Amino acid sequence: MKPLAGISPPDSRGLRREPWWMRLHVDPWLLLLVLVLAGVAGFVLYSASSKSMAMVYRQGAHYAIGLAAMICVAQFKPRLMERWLPPAYLISVFLLLLVLLVGTEAKGAQRWIRIPGLITFQPSEIMKLVMPMSVAWYLGRREMPPRFKHVCVCLLIILVPVVLILKQPDLGTTLLIAASGLFGLLLAGLRWRYILGSILLLVPGAAAMWFFVMHGYQKQRVLTFLNPESDPLGAGWNIIQSKAAIGSGGVFGKGWLQGTQSHLDFLPEGHTDFIIAVLAEEFGLVGVALLLFVYLLIIARGLYITHHAQESFSKLLAGSITLTFFVYVFVNIGMVSGLLPVVGVPLPLISYGGTSLITLLVGFGILMSIHTHRKWMTQR
Structure with a gap:
């Protein structure tokens, strides 16, 4: 009987060898979804930054560092990470x-x-x-x-x-x-x-x-969230312009590079915290729905890894990383659309920035480590 794709046949001892992706300690589905978002980030960031290729190249460098860190972290066994946690917390x-x-x-x-x-x-x-x-x-x-x-x-x-x-x-x-x-x-x-x-x-x-x-500015954000029109030219400007960009995109959007709110500088921080407003204006409801679908697939993959983790430490850690990623998405989209106060949370893997992007990718590296360091060799 022909073996399934990606799964090695049993060896002479009747033990099934690990597939290639487990030997490399890389989860192919998670890696593929991250690369899809990297491509989306490049297109949207080019538009949101007023066609700045320099910013796109810098974000590409951030992605390269983050992906390298992700693959490097995935090589370490969860038990090794667990051993060094007390000093890591104190540091x-x-x-x-x-x-x-x-x-x-x-x-x-x-x-x-x-x-x-x-x-x-x-x-x-x-x-x-x-x-x-x-x-x-x-x-x-x-x-x-x-x-x-x-x-x-x-x-x-x-x-x-x-x-x-x-x-x-x-x-x-x-x-x-x-x-x-x-x-x-x-x-x-x-x-x-x-x-x-x-x-x-x-x-x-x-x-x-x-x-x-x-602090005073944090209280002002909450008051602006409750009534952004009370200060339309001040604290409420960001939310009003963001909602205008999202609404003007309609179902299919105005087209790539055709957004007016970002290109005419009405939308502040369009390349960071409010980048999804740029995407919504240019690609509409369909574009946002497709992005949310990719996010949903990443969360589903994280929960799958959590379910199949074999130790309490791995299960708790994988579940926490996955649910925190969900909070990233929920809080950013909620604040940009006016459903939550503005708290300065970037859109994960899309917004411009180095530190937060690399941190997220290292978290995915931990998920890969948990998934690929399971005991795979089983009797036929």
Whole structure:
């Protein structure tokens, strides 16, 4: 009987060899979907940047670095990652403290560390990966569903970096990091009484955030979300122009390079946070639906990898990374369309930017590692 494509026949001992993609530790479906989005990003970014090939080339370089990092990370076994997590968490927290002490300030926020002559990086991006890994590391070594004391330890693991990032301030990254940690708790089988208790604390917690944590510009974003027309030439400008771009695209769009909101500079940040408004104007509802379909396939593949993971650490980590990617998509599209306040979250794998893109691709590398380092050799 002829073997299936990509699957090697049994060897002389009756054991089935691994397919080529598992030997290379690359998931072909996930890689294909990422490359599709890379192509889409190039087309949309060229239009959103007013036909700047220099920006497209820089994003291509970011993709090349990210893909190389993704394949490199995929070679490491999950057990090796798990072994180095405690020092990785402590180093990440130390870097966040260092940002507050000697970080570089830009646009009213202190979020970067500059090493003269070498690199400028954002430590909070590292924590986007370290956080779900840390929660998965802690819970994976304990019985599930987690007991109250284990829940408290996990909340402390989440709270420390969240507070440090809030002080930068960076509300969007704070929400993503907190979500990535909380997803690990939920996937571990968090008891319903804890979930219901958290829901009851939402209202007083939101009030405390409003009065004691949020900065003035963050409060203004919430007020603008509730009524953008109250300041159409100021705080409400971004949302009004974004909704105008999305609505003017109709079903099939105006055509590539034919968008008016972005090319006439009505739409700010069209190449970063609001890039989906450019896509919606030029490719319409059909273009947005196709993009969402690709995102849905990536999320489905991540959940498939989560389901087939063989260890508690791998299951919790894969599920957290996949659900956090969903939050990326949901929050960006929600804020651009006026359904959520603007919190500065880029559209994953499409928006221009290096650090966030590379972080996402490294996360996909972890998913590939989890999937391809399973025990494959089985008796015939």
